[in-house]
Amino acid sequence: MEIVFLRVEIDGRPPTAEALWHPALVNYGHFTALQVRNGRTRGLGLHLARLDAANRELFGAGLDGDLVRERVRHALADDTRDASVRVVAYCPEDRGAVSLLVAVLPPAPPPSGWQSLKPVPYERPVAHVKHVGGFGQLYHRKVAEREGFDDVLLTGPDGTVAEGGVTNIGFFDGSSVLWPDAPSLGGVTMALLEDRLPAAGIGSRRGPVRLADLPAYRSVFVANSRGVAPVGRIGDVTLPVDDDFARTLSEVYESVPWDPI
Known part of the structure; x- marks a missing residue:
């Protein structure tokens, strides 16, 4: 799939070939991904908190949220709403300071229809960090796509469910959503839903989920910055899609305000 970049900046400037050597060759850094509409994004504070926490863990210092916002606004410029x-943070050894690479791409459409997931026994290293080391999940995802699936479902060797390749996954039992408590990335959209589901009369909790448990759930869905989508198949298991729940979930997500960058 061809990737079309509208603009790429490093520390607020167009990158030189020399400036790109480090992020291209050294697989150590972290990032967050946003969907921007009319200069706004959902869950901005959560994105900034993610970057700050990961930066402290990887590089031993916080990351100024105002600086991140300024870099994103600068890359968007006046012509891209x-x-x-x-936003990728990395630290060239010769500088001793974190650099911010901001890549601007065309807006991604929301997911359409139900998703199919191929379960694979793979757990991301340092799963709680949205880091740049994504070879494993990308490899498994491309294999899954060649086999007709939309994405992968990452599991432990015993079938314990963790997360999708680029999503969180939720399991609805008829009254509440169960989010897997296996090591995984705590996504921004997941956090936004967790905060708002109770007001819609739906509980939200964490706990273990296993592939063997799939028939017990009324509906399964995935969530990331592009939105939410029902899951209709995991491996060879066909899953029910609860239209009423899917409608409520979509309404909850659409109620999340857009924050100015």
Whole structure:
């Protein structure tokens, strides 16, 4: 799949070939991904908190949220109001300070229809960090796509469910959503839903989920910055899609306000 970049900046400037050597060759850094519409994004505070926490863990210092916002606004410029934006933090050894790469791409459409997932026994290293080391999940995802699936479902060797390849996954039992408590990335959209589901009369909790438990759930869905989508198949298991729940979940997500960057 061809990736079309509208603009890429490093520390607020167009990158030189020399500036790109480190992020291209050294697989150590972290990032967040935003969908921007009319210069706004959902869950901005959560994105900034994610970057700050990961930066402290990887590089031993916080990351100024105002600086991140300024870099994103600068990369969007005056001519781009809608976009997919990726903010990558890395630290060239010769500088001793964190650099911010901001990539601006065309806006990604929301997911459509139900999703099919291929379960694979793979757990991301340092799963709680949204880091740049994504070879494993990308490899398994491409294999899954060649086999007709939309994405992968990452599991432990015993079938314990963790997360999708680029999503969180939730399991609805008829009264509440169960989010897997296996090591995984705590996504921004997941956090936004967790905070708002109770007001819609739906509980939200964490706990173990196993592939063997799939028939016990009324509906399964995935969530990331592009939105939410029901899951209709995991491996060879066909899953029910609860239209009423899917409608409520979509309404909850659409109620999340857009924050100015």
